Amino acid sequence: MSVPLLEVNGLSKTFGSVQAVGGIDFLICEGRCVALLGPNGAGKTTTIRIIAGLLKQSAGTVGFVDGDHVGTGGNRAMIGYLPQAPSFYNWMTGLEYVVYAGRLCGLPRSHAVSRAKELLERVGLNAAAKRRIGSYSGGMKQRLGLAQALVHRPKLLVLDEPVSALDPIGRREVLELLQELKRETTVLFSTHVLPDAEELCDDVIIINKGAIALQGNIAEIRSRYRQPVIELELERDEPSLKWADAFAERHRSGTNVSSQTAGLIYDVSRQGASVRFSVTEVDAAREQLLGELAAEKVRVSRLQVGYTSLEDLFMKVVSL
Amino acid sequence: MTSGAARYFAMAQKELLELVRSFKLLWVPLVFVLLGIMQPVSMYYMPLILEKAGNMPVGSVIEIPMPLGAEVLAQTLQQFGTLGLLVLVLAGMGTVSAERNSGAAALILVKPVSSFSYIASKWTSLLLLAWGSLTAGYLSSWYYTSLLIGEVDASRVLGSLLVYGLWLSFALALTLLFSTLLRSPAAAAFSALGASAALSLLAGVFPKQAGWLPGSLSGFAYQIASSGSAGSDRFGWSLACTAAAIAGSLLLAGQSLKRSASVD
Structure with missing residues (x-):
């Protein structure tokens, strides 16, 4: 098991009447690359700046772990910070x-x-x-x-949105550099770009509205929250799209044709001509769907069975 | 050398390099030298200037007594007190706020350095700029005065230079303080100039009651230049009060920077 390096405990920060960060706890272990992930305004920068010592927290502690002892303050010599x-x-x-x-x-x-x-x-x-x-x-x-x-x-490299402001070439350069650096030192970086986090980090901390929505090892999270989905690509004709809307509507109101479908499919969402079904069991759901598609004469151009990506999870977590 | 002192020296060195690279170390002394030379030269040629420029009737005789050298030096100091002070304050107004606004200060203050050594390094460079410019300008004024008008004792020049330098140092401490407290460089310059002017005015209007304020220093410097002594028992108080005010301003600036280092 890796050695804990930095402990953040009940950290919160209020600006006037606005609470930017509301009591978050996490632990960063030595040698890990940790992404602080969240939408804009989630409190990433505030958290980073408190850790870097540029901002004073309203409550809570940030400290380096030294054996059993958690230090407070005086972190600046141990941290390398890049805004x-x-x-x-x-x-x-x-x-x-x-x-x-x-x-x-x-x-x-x-x-x-x-x-x-x-x-x-x-x-x-x-x-x-x-x-x-x-x-x-x-x-x-x-x-x-x-x-x-x-x-x-520094023992800990703290980076605030290291690649967000760069063009694709600059982004690539910096990401490659970080890829090398993370082998030598512990890195904490914030980002709102999910692929960057997936590419670089070992652990993620997803924060939303100043609170931790989800944290843990990225591979673990991926496998734990992975759910089967069926994606339908429809031709853009009126009846097919109508069917999709009607299906989604029926699903929402719980008046689906067969009571079986209701249990199999727990979420339907349509974006343009593609419809996503989050299902509990692929085979049964597929059978049901194909039956209905054939009966309703829906023009399907593609049907794909897959799993939710980290991005779906991210969207779900931050839209709560 | 302790590590704190080493960091202060590194920062002071950086400030000096910035003075050189931004050409402040060139043009601010140049302004002072020009001001310093202009005073004796224009006094010397005043009759000629009036004759050529004034709408005098033909044949009128202009008789202006040539001032004493010491008086010309006192007038030079008055020039430094208006235009010279303005230039110095303008050069120093953004010294902290500009770095904070751009975010460069955040990158420095996140390092293990104290906000007080940061302020001290800024103060060092401002002092160097002020004393260097004042000395260059005053000495060139002295030289031209002795060439064109008359000799002045070195002791008077030195005494008035030191007292006047202290006054400029005080004004720059105020500039540094306001530059730390306020985000806008223009507001900092305005506040520093306003406060200096108000103090000078106060000391001028109530010399008895307010003679111990820093504002009376410029008056004492003129006195020393023209008559050789400050001629007031409040002179010592005024020196002490100014030194205390400078120290207070710097500490306050450091303290406020420490508390709001986040602002960038």
């Missing part, structure tokens, strides 16, 4: 900035210089190290941000 849109001193060069960051973290000058060179090489900025930061692209700035966050070898 959503980092802002540097544009008149400095990339190398100067990382050296500066290193010296602020207490490295002696010569150490800071060698460490900065090493990191810039690492994030692929050594060609641009002597250029002014003002001339950097968004992706380069984000990579510089990673370099400055890593300069003091």
